[in-house]
Amino acid sequence: MSDGARTPTERVSAWLAGFGDALGRGDIPAAVDMFEDDCYWRDLVSFTWNIKTVEGKDAIGAMLAATLDQVKPSGWQISGEATEAGGVTDAWITFETAVSRGKGHIRMKGDLCWTLLTTMVELKGHEEKRGPTREKGVQHGAFKDRKSWLERRQQEEAELGYSTQPYCLIIGGGQGGIGLGARMRRLGIPTIIIEKSERPGDSWRKRYKSLCLHDPVWYDHLPYLPFPEHWPIFSPKDKVGDWLEMYTKVMELNYWGSTEAKGARYDEEKGEWEVTVVRKGETVVLRPKQLVLATGMSGRPNIPSFPGMESFKGEQHHSSQHTGPEAYAGKKCVVIGSNNSAHDICAALWENDADVTMVQRSSTHIARSDSLMDLALGGLYSEQALANGVTTDTADLIFASIPYRIMHEFQIPVYQEMAKRDAEFYQQLEAAGFWLDWGDDGSGLFMKYLRRGSGYYIDVGASQLIIDGEIKLKSRVQVERITERGVVLSDGTELPADLIVYATGYGSMNGWAAQLISQEVADKVGKCWGLGSNTTKDPGPWEGEQRNMWKPTQQEALWFHGGNLHQSRHYSQFLSLQLKARYEGIDTPVYGLAESYHKA
Secondary structure, eight states, X not given: OOGGGOOHHHHHXXXXXXXXXXXXXXXXXXXXXXXXXEEEEEEESTTTSSEEEEESHHHHHHHHHHHHHHHXXXXXXXXXXXXXXTTEXXXXXXXXXXXXXXXXXXXXXXXXXXXXXXXXXXXTTOOOOOGGGOOOSSOOSOOTTOOOHHHHHHHHHHHBTTTBOOSEEEEOOSHHXXXXXXXXXXXXXXXXXXXXXXXXXXXXXXXXXXXXXXXXXXXXXXXXXXXXXXXXXXXXXXXXXXXXXXXXXXXXXXXXXSEEEEEEEEETTTTEEEEEEEETTEEEEEOOSEEEEOSXXXXXXXXXXXXXXXXXXXXXXXXXXXXXXXXXXXXXXXXXXXXXXXXXXXXXXXXXXXXXXXXXXXXXXXXXXXHIIIIIIXXXXXXXXXXXXXXXXXXXXXXXXXXXXXHHHHHHHHHHHHHHHTHHHHHXXXXXXXXBOOOTTSOHHHHHHHHHSOSEEEEXXXXXXXXXXXXXXXXXXXXEEEOSSEEEETXXXXXXXXXXXXXXXXXXXXXXXXXXXXXXXXXXXXXXXXXOOOBTTBOSSOOSSOTTBSSOOSSTTEEEOOSSHHHHHHHHHHHHHHHHHHHTTOOOOOSSOOOOOOOO
8 A cells, every 4th residue: 555545544653653663773863754844742741851842853853862761662552543634644642651651642744743742641650549440448347446537537637747748838729729739639649738818719709709710611620520510601709619619628638728838948958848837827837848839820919009109098909809899889990901800890890880990001802702712712622522522631632732833823813713703893892992902923812821821801791891981991001190089191181080900910920939938049940931932021032831830940849830720730730740750759850941031
């Protein structure tokens, strides 16, 4: 049979056989020759003990030269049948390394590889207990001094952090810390999660009343326990809070509420952290080997410093402190900012009969929720996707398989179609004076999120209020100063105000490291988030992955975990496996540890 007559499955199988044979012989040039000149290999831990994308044949060769002898990959197999569309062949693959089992994805053009994804699924000999290997839960027979499950659980809670030390401390008990904690529990890693709020989910409960997830339910599951089938598509904040509290209990997490970290330092000689926390008024010193900051993708609130703020006679606060609109009926409210929180707060204030004005200082991308669900997420995260056999885990891997260098090329057509579909809506919004953009290269919301974590609003109703003039708008202006009774803008307008809400976003996550550990360590780690795309608020050089997220940093034993619910779920798997390997004493030589170019 000639090459042209081979099926897609046969073509992929032949590539895997040849690739595996070349790697087995240590013939790196032969392996590299099996890639297109324009090629990408994204590795999630399995080869690099890092989250790393290498681009081009030379970079792939360099990575293999540094890792192949230790990784010892083998068993390359296709999983299921390959498909072909538009001249590109897609297939799922499995493989093994010396210490792990892996899953991956390949895209081929002709007989050569274009994109390759390799991910670590589990460590050999340290697999999660599940299904046929689940624990029995009881020791049958008669035993004196038998401890019940509850007694064993109470003993663990009493000892961990006091007479025994956790291997890992997670600071931040929101959805990110809780999801990672569940992974750690399943892997048998002694872990404590600390959270300054009293109960799991309080970080959601304490936000403004109208807060609701803008991402759909299929996108937002936590590890192991998906939301039930009756769960609403868009989850209200208090419902999310209750789910997180339930999840924390049933996953048996060691969760210290009402606990605040006061300071941390790394002891290089001992290879451990010393973290001082105050738990319900009691000072406790913890000595974990690994420290994870799971304080959210965003760092500390960006509270601007405008002249005259101290003289304002009304109420002013950052959006993170905004609890709700009820107290402001009939009051004049100014919201400075034009992204998700600003729109949500403006709409809630309007619903409660406040006189509200939005101050838009920079352009904002708007995507209507229904259009975003249909065009951007529907193929991966929807009832239709599930009906087509695309589970949440499969969708996560499909997303992960697209290298960031070319991801914008996949996104641009989505937003071009959105612009056509909702053309009248956008015309009306611009006619109302709103300052719109589609991202620096027309790639829309998700690339803005990955590059800078800001600059967009998923429209669930506030945009129509702006179009109708119900939410007043001042755009393309800056704040000149704050007076006793209002806000003076750069065009000379003064907006009277009883309330000013600063919906001005958040700083980089390494700001938490500066506060908790030291400015020196924060600078050593550098900026968190962003790809180095050299687009607005994402300065270069090109990194090709989210800076410092879910992977080793320049500070030994310090990790950052965060992102939206999808990213927290997906990347918690790879962070937990990196920590498990270290816990078990497995050698973890990191390839391609990112340099620090930006301090914040």
